Amino acid sequence: MKNWKQKFLLGTLTLLFFVSSVLPAVAEEARQELEEKEGVKEKSRVEYELETMTVTAPGKREENVQEVPVSITVLSDMQIEDSGIVSIKDVALQIPNLHIVKTNNRYHTYLVGRGTGSVTWGGESPVGFFVDDVPYFMTSTIDTELFDIERIEVLRGPQGTLYGRNTEAGVVNIITKKPGNQLEGRASVGYGNYDSQDYRVSIRGPMVKDKLFFGVSGVKNKRDGYTENDCLGGELDDRDTIGGRVNLRWLPTDVMDITFTAAVERFRDGAKAINFLDEVRRHPHHANYDYKGFLDQDTNDQSLRVVYEAPWFKVTSITARRDKDFEYDDDSDFTSTDLFRGYQKEDETYWTQELRIQSRENSEILKWLIGGYYFEGDFDKDVLFDMRQAVPEMGIPAPTEDWQLSELDVRGHAIFGQATYTLFEKLGITAGLRYDYEEKENKWQRYMEMMGMRIPVAELETDADWTEWMPKFAVDYRWTPKLMTYISVAKGYKSGGFNYAVDTTSDVSYDPEYSWNYEVGIKSSWLENRLIANLAAFHIDSTDRQVGQISAIAANQVIIRNAAETYSQGFEIELVARPASGLDFIAGFGYTEAKYNDYKDPAIGTSYDDNLIPLVPEYTYNLAVQYRHSAGLFGRVDLQGIGDMYWDNANTQKEGAHEIVNARLGYEGEYKGFGFDMYLWAKNLFDEEYADGVFAYLGDLVGNAGDPQTFGITLTARF
Numbered sequence: 001m002k003n004w005k006q007k008f009l010l011g012t013l014t015l016l017f018f019v020s021s022v023l024p025a026v027a028e029e030a031r032q033e034l035e036e037k038e039g040v041k042e043k044s045r046v047e048y049e050l051e052t053m054t055v056t057a058p059g060k061r062e063e064n065v066q067e068v069p070v071s072i073t074v075l076s077d078m079q080i081e082d083s084g085i086v087s088i089k090d091v092a093l094q095i096p097n098l099h100i101v102k103t104n105n106r107y108h109t110y111l112v113g114r115g116t117g118s119v120t121w122g123g124e125s126p127v128g129f130f131v132d133d134v135p136y137f138m139t140s141t142i143d144t145e146l147f148d149i150e151r152i153e154v155l156r157g158p159q160g161t162l163y164g165r166n167t168e169a170g171v172v173n174i175i176t177k178k179p180g181n182q183l184e185g186r187a188s189v190g191y192g193n194y195d196s197q198d199y200r201v202s203i204r205g206p207m208v209k210d211k212l213f214f215g216v217s218g219v220k221n222k223r224d225g226y227t228e229n230d231c232l233g234g235e236l237d238d239r240d241t242i243g244g245r246v247n248l249r250w251l252p253t254d255v256m257d258i259t260f261t262a263a264v265e266r267f268r269d270g271a272k273a274i275n276f277l278d279e280v281r282r283h284p285h286h287a288n289y290d291y292k293g294f295l296d297q298d299t300n301d302q303s304l305r306v307v308y309e310a311p312w313f314k315v316t317s318i319t320a321r322r323d324k325d326f327e328y329d330d331d332s333d334f335t336s337t338d339l340f341r342g343y344q345k346e347d348e349t350y351w352t353q354e355l356r357i358q359s360r361e362n363s364e365i366l367k368w369l370i371g372g373y374y375f376e377g378d379f380d381k382d383v384l385f386d387m388r389q390a391v392p393e394m395g396i397p398a399p400t401e402d403w404q405l406s407e408l409d410v411r412g413h414a415i416f417g418q419a420t421y422t423l424f425e426k427l428g429i430t431a432g433l434r435y436d437y438e439e440k441e442n443k444w445q446r447y448m449e450m451m452g453m454r455i456p457v458a459e460l461e462t463d464a465d466w467t468e469w470m471p472k473f474a475v476d477y478r479w480t481p482k483l484m485t486y487i488s489v490a491k492g493y494k495s496g497g498f499n500y501a502v503d504t505t506s507d508v509s510y511d512p513e514y515s516w517n518y519e520v521g522i523k524s525s526w527l528e529n530r531l532i533a534n535l536a537a538f539h540i541d542s543t544d545r546q547v548g549q550i551s552a553i554a555a556n557q558v559i560i561r562n563a564a565e566t567y568s569q570g571f572e573i574e575l576v577a578r579p580a581s582g583l584d585f586i587a588g589f590g591y592t593e594a595k596y597n598d599y600k601d602p603a604i605g606t607s608y609d610d611n612l613i614p615l616v617p618e619y620t621y622n623l624a625v626q627y628r629h630s631a632g633l634f635g636r637v638d639l640q641g642i643g644d645m646y647w648d649n650a651n652t653q654k655e656g657a658h659e660i661v662n663a664r665l666g667y668e669g670e671y672k673g674f675g676f677d678m679y680l681w682a683k684n685l686f687d688e689e690y691a692d693g694v695f696a697y698l699g700d701l702v703g704n705a706g707d708p709q710t711f712g713i714t715l716t717a718r719f
Helices: 002-038 077-082 088-092 277-282
Strands: 072-076 098-102 109-113 127-131 149-156 170-176 184-192 196-208 212-223 239-253 256-269 294-309 313-331 340-359 366-387 400-423 427-450 453-480 483-494 513-526 531-550 558-580 583-599 619-628 633-642 658-671 674-683 691-697 700-705 710-718
Touching (some): 088 109, 098 691, 109 127, 277 691, 277 700
Antiparallel strands (some): 149 170, 184 196, 184 710, 212 239, 239 256, 340 366, 366 400, 453 483, 531 558, 558 583, 619 633, 658 674
């Protein structure tokens, strides 16, 4: 089977390469004949150059991505559409050394960057996730619908100096499209297998020319589940989503830009479809639940962005509010017997305020930025482990509900600054520092309900606060306008916190995690900007590593403990080439070795020194060949690979390397200012089988199968 897949893939790539080689020659010959007849000047070689990518994430200013001393991948709006990106999983598969681990619902989603990323269910991620400079604090909210996106920027390595806590493994920065003077819009409809339906619409433009603008966008999609329920029939992990965003932008003067954004999103999904790991591998996309369960989530966000451009500096203020209501119910024994159920309810509200003053975009010798940040929020979580039958051997004489309730209040502030000084127009020196303060207060109680009685178990109130300095230092040298090298050192920091379902009161809290990242890199472009080649190598030392361990009394919950010293090291290489007009090759490869230096499991006393850290693939890669012809034809094939990794600290449960092939073929037309596109697409074209979202459960491992083969058609109209 593997040989057949490889031969088919090789044949597809060969055919695409052949067609893309022949068509440009034919088109060029026809163009020359037309120019000779009409006296048209020869087209500039600019047509064959790769586009200049502008980013804002590294220094919170607009910069050429090839001129910033950071390992970063940028996906433009066209690249997002060409590769069919609609979710954070699609993003991760395009980024070297960024890996996503997730169950087949949207609550349990974890990002692992350069070997850093512990499984903390519903907790805070070491990879920062931002939308228009607004942070998404909890991992349960990052698997959001991606629509109407201008670009996606992924920074690797600690970004704490400018982004603060919980960015020690990097930052994913989503920039949505903003309205301006041009009236533009698009609408698309898609249909695929599993009865998947996808509807998207956006329109933006001026209300008062040069002064007031509006933007409206929305998405609605649904599909049947991928996993069959052999007990009750039907599917388990179905999805139903609706979301929307509204922008109002006002330019009261030539130097002030005010944008208000409001967004809502609603999930009505099936619960996760989990099975024991051996069964996942024998019978993928099958489960045996006596209770289907559900996942409901509603979010609403508002933000106000004010930018003032003074003659010598720029001021930016970002005020935001994020609110989430979440409810989740599932079969927690993963069998056809009604043994356990799990229930969670979460209410989350966060306010953030950032104010920064920085040099103007056109500053060349000295670029500087200083800022302040404040946040506060409350996070209430109710966790129920519902034992549906008596378990005498565990001292449970009757059906019992084990409730754990947590009320978390959090607030913090930071001051930060960063400056880059350029000497001799070649040597850049960057230094930055952030002071971060955070305090958390937690009210926690646990009680049992059995035979009509409420039995208190424990109750306590606790608080903690942490302060941290996060420095960064980098030196870059521009050997030529197209070749730069750099070296950097930065400190990473993941904040401490409180567990929500614990075995003993000693596990209620855990301490911060710290890391130092050492990095060298090269950024270059060649052949008159037809080839871009970037390379970065890194070494990371971590202390007080936060390790997730399954609770002994609530099997659907993870307890976080500070348990390890670790290191990770590796490299990333990215290549983009345009050998002919319309023909692009995109490649990325990341390698990571991540191990425990010092870690002994406190529960069983086993040492895991020198073991590989779970959930960290040995390598990740992406390879794409894409061709867009002037006649409107479009074709693209993606090959995405994930190397060997382990699911457990003992390194006994290994997930073998696997590859996913995606394909897209379409026609893009234009007529009198209107556009219409049609695409046939497939993801996981060869239906590669692999396990995902695996975790320990009562002495065993459970998980789900990765997404199966999906395919469909998308029609788009635009103006």
